[in-house]
Amino acid sequence: MKLKPPKAKGPAALKPVAAPKPGDRVIEASFLAGAKARDQFPPPVMAEIAFAGRSNVGKSSLLNCLTERKNLVRTSSTPGCTRQISWFQAESDDHSIIHLIDLPGYGYAKRSKSERVLWGELIDGYLLGRTTLRSVVLLIDVRRGLEEDDAELVRMIESPPTVTRPVLEVVLVATKLDKLSRAEHKPRLQELSRQIGRPVLGFSAEASIGRVALWRKLRRIAGVGYREEEAPAEGSQLQSSQLQVVPFRNEPAQGT
Numbered sequence: 695m696k697l698k699p700p701k702a703k704g705p706a707a708l709k710p711v712a713a714p715k716p717g718d719r720v721i722e723a724s725f726l727a728g729a730k731a732r733d734q735f736p737p738p739v740m741a742e743i744a745f746a747g748r749s750n751v752g753k754s755s756l757l758n759c760l761t762e763r764k765n766l767v768r769t770s771s772t773p774g775c776t777r778q779i780s781w782f783q784a785e786s787d788d789h790s791i792i793h794l795i796d797l798p799g800y801g802y803a804k805r806s807k808s809e810r811v812l813w814g815e816l817i818d819g820y821l822l823g824r825t826t827l828r829s830v831v832l833l834i835d836v837r838r839g840l841e842e843d844d845a846e847l848v849r850m851i852e853s854p855p856t857v858t859r860p861v862l863e864v865v866l867v868a869t870k871l872d873k874l875s876r877a878e879h880k881p882r883l884q885e886l887s888r889q890i891g892r893p894v895l896g897f898s899a900e901a902s903i904g905r906v907a908l909w910r911k912l913r914r915i916a917g918v919g920y921r922e923e924e925a926p927a928e929g930s931q932l933q934s935s936q937l938q939v940v941p942f943r944n945e946p947a948q949g950t
């Protein structure tokens with residue numbers, strides 16, 4: 695399945711990660727809030743990155759891996775584990791903060807029709823109406839590739855939002871890479887990128903593959919990352935002028 699090409703070119707799949715940089719490590723991670731309805735959303739105060747994808751694809755596991763925690767987010771081999779939108783806060787070792795949002799999965803057949811409609815409204819309300827949302831990481835299983843409901847979600851995310859905010863960047867991540875042999879990683883990711891027409895990052899929560907590359911990309915999108923050429927080497931003194939922490943302006947609370 696092919697998607698419309700992205701506006702800007704992304705990095706190549708499985709680009710090698712350079713030496714460790716300030717901000718790579720997460721020093722604090724905590725649960726902030728959960729919502730089963732729009733009126734339970736917390737105030738929009740910080741850049742948010744949401745994680746979407748089919749049930750059981752590994753969203754909650756990827757969040758644990760990104761934040762370097764084992765049990766921050768509940769995971770399960772039974773599909774439909776995540777039943778609400780959850781907000782987490784992650785503080786990096788350069789003290790920048792991002793909010794990470796775990797979304798309930800879709801494509802889980804055992805739900806009642808009314809439950810699916812309610813959840814669809816909740817997720818649409820969040821994705822189209824959240825002023826502080828900066829990116830959606832769409833997880834696909836590396837073995838299954840992009841399916842019709844994933845493509846539909848991308849189209850929805852890239853449709854005009856109901857509130858004023860920058861155009862969202864959808865980051866495609868193929869996860870469960872450990873289910874393939876090492877020799878298959880690169881060719882499979884290249885095949886997926888070609889089929890979809892967009893860059894696809896490889897990831898495995900199980901084997902912790904791709905964590906730093908994805909984390910750096912998300913920090914850049916959230917406005918707390920370094921431009922590569924400006925990143926100080928690990929161990930060097932951080933000058934305040936080198937910090938690319940962009941203060942996040944509180945937006946009006948409409949659409950939350």
Ligand SMILES: Nc1nc2c(ncn2[C@@H]2O[C@H](COP(=O)(O)OP(=O)(O)OP(=O)(O)O)[C@@H](O)[C@H]2O)c(=O)[nH]1
Nearest residue numbers: 750751752753754755770771774775776799899900
């Ligand atoms: N082998 C392997 N298994 C994984 C990986 N990521 C997740 N899993 C497993 O996949 C199952 C589902 O993981 P979750 O993280 O709960 O999936 P989810 O997308 O949050 O699922 P919902 O909450 O139902 O939408 C669990 O049994 C995980 O252990 C991975 O990278 N590799």
Ligand SMILES: [Mg+2]
Nearest residue numbers: 753754775776
């Ligand atoms: Mg989950």
